Amino acid sequence: MGQFDDGSTYELREPSISINGNYGAFGGVNxxxxxxxxxxxxxxxxxxxxxxxxxxxxxxDQNNDGITGRPNYVWDFKQLxxxxxxFGWKANQPDLYQQTCGAFLGDIGITTNxxxxxxxxxxxxxxxNSTHGGSPEITEDNLISVVxxxxxLAVPIQRNVEKIEVxxxxxxxxxxxxxxxxxxxMETSIHPYVPALSNQKIQPYTDLLLHDMGPGLADxxxxxLATGSEWRTPPLWGIGLFQIxxxxxxxxxxxxxRNIEEAILWHGGEAENSVxxxxxxxxxxxxxxxxxxxxx
Ligand code: HEC
Numbered sequence: 001m002g003q004f005d006d007g008s009t010y011e012l013r014e015p016s017i018s019i020n021g022n023y024g025a026f027g028g029v030n031x032x033x034x035x036x037x038x039x040x041x042x043x044x045x046x047x048x049x050x051x052x053x054x055x056x057x058x059x060x061d062q063n064n065d066g067i068t069g070r071p072n073y074v075w076d077f078k079q080l081x082x083x084x085x086x087f088g089w090k091a092n093q094p095d096l097y098q099q100t101c102g103a104f105l106g107d108i109g110i111t112t113n114x115x116x117x118x119x120x121x122x123x124x125x126x127x128x129n130s131t132h133g134g135s136p137e138i139t140e141d142n143l144i145s146v147v148x149x150x151x152x153l154a155v156p157i158q159r160n161v162e163k164i165e166v167x168x169x170x171x172x173x174x175x176x177x178x179x180x181x182x183x184x185x186m187e188t189s190i191h192p193y194v195p196a197l198s199n200q201k202i203q204p205y206t207d208l209l210l211h212d213m214g215p216g217l218a219d220x221x222x223x224x225l226a227t228g229s230e231w232r233t234p235p236l237w238g239i240g241l242f243q244i245x246x247x248x249x250x251x252x253x254x255x256x257x258r259n260i261e262e263a264i265l266w267h268g269g270e271a272e273n274s275v276x277x278x279x280x281x282x283x284x285x286x287x288x289x290x291x292x293x294x295x296x
Contacts, residue, residue, distance in 0.1 A: 002265065005280045012265060014216075014256050030221035030228075034089060035255040040238050042087070043151030045204060046096055047197040049189035050084050056183060056207040067180045067270045069209035072232070074224045077101075077114055086208045089253040090223040091232035100147045104138060111136045112143055151194055155202070155237045160295045169292025172285055176277045181233040181270070183207045205236035205296065214268025217252065229269060240294035260293050261286070 003009050017031050057069045072085035076094045085091035093099040101114040109119055113136050120127030138146075160166050173179060182205040191197035210230040218229035226232075231253060239260065242249045250256070251263035267275045278286065 003279075004283075004286075006283060008283070010261075010265060012256070012262055013258070015254055030219070032219035032221045033254040035250060035253065037087070037089065038235065038238055039150060040153045041155040041202070041204060041235060042096055042153065043191065043194055043197045044155070044188055044200060044202050045086060045206075045208065045235065046151065047188035047191035047194075047200070048086075048186055048208070052186065052189070053084065053086070053208050057209055065177060065180055066273050067177070067211065069181065069207055069211055069233075069270075070225065070230070072210050072223070072225050085224060086232075088223075089231055089234070090226040091208060091210060092223045092226070096150050097147050100143065100150060104143070110138055112138055113140055148194070151197070155204075156241055158203070158295050159240070160291070163291065163295070165288045165291040166295045168285070169288040169290070169295075172281070172289045173292055176274045176289075178274055179205075180274075181207055181209070181211055182236050183233075203237060206233045208232060211271065212269040213266075213271060216268045217266055219253070236293065236296050238296065240296050260290055264289075 001009055001011050015033055017033060019026070019031070054071060057071055059068050059070050061068050072091040073082050074085035074092050074094055075081075076083040077098060083094040085094055087093040087096065087099045093102060098114065101112040104110040104112050105115040105119050111118060111132070116136050118127070118132060122128075173182075173184075184203055184205055186202050186204055188197060188200045188202060190199070210226050210232055212227070212229050213231050214229060217231065220228035222228055238245070239251070242251070248255075249259050251260060252266060257263035257266055264278055265275060278289070281289070
């Protein structure tokens with residue numbers, strides 16, 4: 001239970017995970033429940049130049065605002081090289097091709113040219129011996145169609161932009177330095193495959209960098225350079241439409257926040273100052289900020 005400065009209180013919930021069943025002993029297994037990332041605007045995020053993301057990084061906090069921001073560097077299984085990570089809750093995928101291949105295998109067990117081995121551990125004999133659908137199970141053509149689909153889902157236009165509460169909330173978003181991580185304006189560079197995504201002015205509200213969000217949100221599961229308490233700033237475009245699109249308003253990596261306000265209250269670590277300032281706001285100003293976020 002927590003309290004706003006005006007005396008009103010709030011309660012947050014967090015998941016507690018246990019695994020039952022006869023699996024034998026788990027050695028060194030990290031469990032990190034995840035809500036799927038939003039699927040909109042991904043092609044635009046892919047088209048942002050690497051230098052533009054790296055300019056936003058401030059690993060030693062030169063500007064002294066308590067916010068650092070670090071790039072994740074991950075393995076590119078196609079180019080066989082280390083590349084900047086930009087997709088996933090811990091920025092552990094370099095592009096949408098690899099993200100899609102990873103999801104085909106890891107989420108639904110379908111092999112691709114990139115990840116052609118079945119996803120069975122050595123002790124899962126039934127899995128090893130079961131019939132599979134060819135190698136790879138999805139053709140490169142069909143795979144590319146899916147990748148292009150994920151690239152081309154549009155971002156919704158902001159709603160109620162003229163509304164006085166939304167305008168007030170826009171200012172509070174900056175005053176609280178939410179915009180220190182959720183960068184409002186960016187411009188894409190050249191997309192290698194889809195010209196329409198190139199040189200676009202966008203408002204993604206992310207820097208695609210990792211931030212230490214404190215022990216409250218930590219899953220203690222490192223991922224490449226991301227530590228157990230670091231997360232990639234998620235884009236905020238479209239968050240006001242979660243209910244319509246997803247049928248729920250469960251925010252944050254594991255969906256623990258039941259609404260946008262709870263998502264804000266969970267922020268810690270580098271975002272501690274923003275949350276402390278949020279708690280000082282009047283109920284009207286908290287409402288204004290939420291109206292702005294819901295307009296995205
Ligand atoms: C230090 C960087 C940082 C600052 C400052 C920051 N955020 Fe975040 N924000 C994040 C990260 C990282 C996450 C994802 C954390 C997680 O899922 O565990 C996040 C998640 C969110 C989410 C949930 C998005 C989703 O898709 O689930 C909302 C809403 C949000 N932030 C709004 C705000 C607002 C409003 C402020 C200012 C009061 C703010 N943030 C300040 C980094 C930041």
